[in-house]
Amino acid sequence: xxxxxxxxxxxxxxxxxxxxxxxxxxxxxxxxxxxxxxxxxxxxxxxxxxxxxxxxxxxxxxxxxxxxxxxxxxxxxxxxxxxxxxxxxxxxxxxxxxxxxxxxxxxxxxxxxxxxxxxxxxxxxxxxxxxxxxxxxxxxxxxxxxxxxxxxxxxxxxxxxxxxxxxxxxxxxxxxxxxxxxxxxxxxxxxxxxxxxxxxxxxxxxxxxxxxxxxxxxxxxxxxxxxxxxxxxxxxxxxxxxxxxxxxxxxxxxxxxxxxxxxxxxxxxxxxxxxx
Amino acid sequence: xxxxxxxxxxxxxxxxxxxxxxxxxxxxxxxxxxxxxxxxxxxxxxxxxxxxxxxxxxxxxxxxxxxxxxxxxxxxxxxxxxxxxxxxxxxxxxxxxxxxxxxxxxxxxxxxxxxxxxxxxxxxxxxxxxxxxxxxxxxxxxxxxxxxxxxxxxxxxxxxxxxxxxxxxxxxxxxxxxxxxxxxxxxxxxxxxxxxxxxxxxxxxxxxxxxxxxxxxxxxxxxxxxxxxxxxxxxxxxxxxxxxxxxxxxxxxxxxxxxxxxxxxxxxxxxxxxxxxxxxxxxxxxxxxxxxxxxxxxxxxxxxxxxxxxxxxxxxxxxxxxxxxxxxxxxxxxxxxxxxxxxxxxxxxxxxxxxxxxxxxxxxxxxxxxxxxxxxxxxxxxxxxxxxxxxxxxxxxxxxxxxxxxxxxxxxxxxxxx
Numbered sequence: 181x182x183x184x185x186x187x188x189x190x191x192x193x194x195x196x197x198x199x200x201x202x203x204x205x206x207x208x209x210x211x212x213x214x215x216x217x218x219x220x221x222x223x224x225x226x227x228x229x230x231x232x233x234x235x236x237x238x239x240x241x242x243x244x245x246x247x248x249x250x251x252x253x254x255x256x257x258x259x260x261x262x263x264x265x266x267x268x269x270x271x272x273x274x275x276x277x278x279x280x281x282x283x284x285x286x287x288x289x290x291x292x293x294x295x296x297x298x299x300x301x302x303x304x305x306x307x308x309x310x311x312x313x314x315x316x317x318x319x320x321x322x323x324x325x326x327x328x329x330x331x332x333x334x335x336x337x338x339x340x341x342x343x344x345x346x347x348x349x350x351x352x353x354x355x356x357x358x359x360x361x362x363x364x365x366x367x368x369x370x371x372x373x374x375x376x377x378x379x380x381x382x383x384x385x386x387x388x389x390x391x392x393x394x395x396x397x398x399x400x401x402x403x404x405x406x407x408x409x410x411x412x413x414x415x416x417x418x419x420x421x422x423x424x425x426x427x428x429x430x431x432x433x434x435x436x437x438x439x440x441x442x443x444x445x446x447x448x449x450x451x452x453x454x455x456x
Numbered sequence: 457x458x459x460x461x462x463x464x465x466x467x468x469x470x471x472x473x474x475x476x477x478x479x480x481x482x483x484x485x486x487x488x489x490x491x492x493x494x495x496x497x498x499x500x501x502x503x504x505x506x507x508x509x510x511x512x513x514x515x516x517x518x519x520x521x522x523x524x525x526x527x528x529x530x531x532x533x534x535x536x537x538x539x540x541x542x543x544x545x546x547x548x549x550x551x552x553x554x555x556x557x558x559x560x561x562x563x564x565x566x567x568x569x570x571x572x573x574x575x576x577x578x579x580x581x582x583x584x585x586x587x588x589x590x591x592x593x594x595x596x597x598x599x600x601x602x603x604x605x606x607x608x609x610x611x612x613x614x615x616x617x618x619x620x621x622x623x624x625x626x627x628x629x630x631x632x633x634x635x636x637x638x639x640x641x642x643x644x645x646x647x648x649x650x651x652x653x654x655x656x657x658x659x660x661x662x663x664x665x666x667x668x669x670x671x672x673x674x675x676x677x678x679x680x681x682x683x684x685x686x687x688x689x690x691x692x693x694x695x696x697x698x699x700x701x702x703x704x705x706x707x708x709x710x711x712x713x714x715x716x717x718x719x720x721x722x723x724x725x726x727x728x729x730x731x732x733x734x735x736x737x738x739x740x741x742x743x744x745x746x747x748x749x750x751x752x753x754x755x756x757x758x759x760x761x762x763x764x765x766x767x768x769x770x771x772x773x774x775x776x777x778x779x780x781x782x783x784x785x786x787x788x789x790x791x792x793x794x795x796x797x798x799x800x801x802x803x804x805x806x807x808x809x810x811x812x813x814x815x816x817x818x819x820x821x822x823x824x825x826x827x828x829x830x831x832x833x834x835x836x837x838x839x840x841x842x843x844x845x846x847x848x849x850x851x852x853x854x855x856x857x858x859x860x861x862x863x864x865x866x867x868x869x870x871x872x873x874x
Contacts, residue, residue, distance in 0.1 A: 190742075193665060193666060193667065196665040197660060197663035197664070197665060197702075197747075197749065198663065198666065198744060198747070198749045198750065199660060199663070199750065199771070201741045201749065201750050201771075202741070203740070203741035203742075203772065206741050206742045207741075207742070210742065231669060231670050231690055232669035232670050235667060236667070237666045237667040237744075240666070240744070240745055240746075241666070241742070241744045241745070243745075244742075244743070244744065244745035245742030245743070248742065248743070248840065248841055248842065248859075249742065249842060251841075251858075251859030251860075252841070252843050252857055252859060252860070253856050253857055259859075277690075281745075284687070284745070285745070287862070287866075287867075288859065288862065289859060308687075308688045311687065311688060311869055311870075312687065314867065314870075315687065315866070315867040315869075318867040319862045319866065319867060338870070341870045341871060342869075342870040344870075345870040345871070345873060346867075348873075349867065349873075369870075369871040372871065373870065373871060376873065399555075399556075399559040400555040400556070400558065400559055403558060403559075403581065403584050403585045404581075404584065406584070407584040407608075410611060411611075414611070440561045440586065441586070443586040443612055443613065443614070444586070444612075446613060447611060447612050447613060450613065
């Protein structure tokens, strides 16, 4: 059976929703897709179209179901084979919207070994491909961090912010300088991403930078930058670096003098009492 | 911009009374029950997410408190303006971006009634800005968000109450209090109870519609801000205004829409506010990637053997793994029954208003609300993954299932992060 025949097991909307779904038939279809290997998978991906350019509800449902069902305990070999074949379809000539959908399925099932096929999209600003690629790589775990490091110098705008955030998600110690530079950027959200990254790697030596920047920020920037200082202190305290944590709380206590920030002084006081 | 005088005094009251420091000297008159309340002693309030449940959630926030609405925020400016007009004759300032609203210095209490994919990020930001929160249910979109909310409210000593209140009635009902005592006593070993929720989870009503072509974004809507921490998708109208419930990106179908109403009181009754199920077994067909759909039943087993079972009653076979049975005194020895009888009743649960005034935890506090939301998230994940899941309720991860763990803390779109 070809993919077009196989996916007939999946329902079309009836009264707007997928109410008449046959579990056993769908599960059998997933098995058939997997048994069909690379050829059937490529046929299936070919049935997926740009939103608004045709009906592909069954094809999307079938691909996602297969990406989900091929994962789980004890299925490493099948999952890897499927993910490799799926990742290969990213290099075909397909609409960005379809590539975005494929990236989102790889987020569900692919391991870090497919990172190299996903990474080129990190710098692609079109149709949120950078976002889908970053989220797929983040889901695969810390071993994909090298892709973010390599992409960073080539990226600008929204992809660059997403990459800085990805480095923070992975708590990448080696990106300390990237975070420091971002923490002094003109754009507020980039500054906050940099400060967040430094907080994520629990960088005690950057505590002064976080505190100074948080004191400089106004409004939303001040709220978030101060929050990152508080979280940095918490991380350091949890790591047994109580002296450094204490210094942050004392600085917060000393510098947040406005009446509207007295809850910060109290939070710092509570933590200082705990650290005694 | 509308400013309430003496906002700083109010904020001082809110925080100082939390520590018991000189409360009597700074207590506003309204707390003492004075009939006339000068505007300077009102709490500055705002609503974020002004459509659907928004006005009702805002009314819940105000109950028992003297308030003045200072801000109305919605990604759809028309909705924010309508709410400001209705509740403050248009005096409350209107915002499309909650970040600008939270910069106000006269804001004390915030009601959040956005779709759930925004609940955690906004709740956390409110705590970081020093505000107390009443947040619509379900509390979050995924598990790690809930833990981040719990940590933020603890860090800043703020009050959080989830927008469902069934546990308050249960905590005053003798029958439920007895069950609560039995379950919290630790005397019941190898619990055989199976609590069934049959129907009422609006499976078909809140199933999404797949395959709708993209549409033009209305002028008054900031679509990118609406998508926020969730993956960006092309706009189509069913993704907003109530029908958002049928999309995995924003909620989790009828399970999440109605589940917290049902499981929040159940969780209190059976003393599970500080833990989560350890085994989750589903019966469901493969899920669509974008929209929520059909399922038959889910069994959620706790470490002590206690089970919640949800049966949709709208698709597939009925649950038949075990007969339904409740806990009772008969499950205990005579000696243990006497111990239960001598146990004191649990402390009364505080409403949001009482919690704000007393600076004590509300009945629907962050940890309880998070654990109740976890019941729904774990059930939905088992439905989506189509396999039995084993969960560590302390570390809040699935055991030996790396792909399943990807759904507990899915990456967020920059610049949003928890």
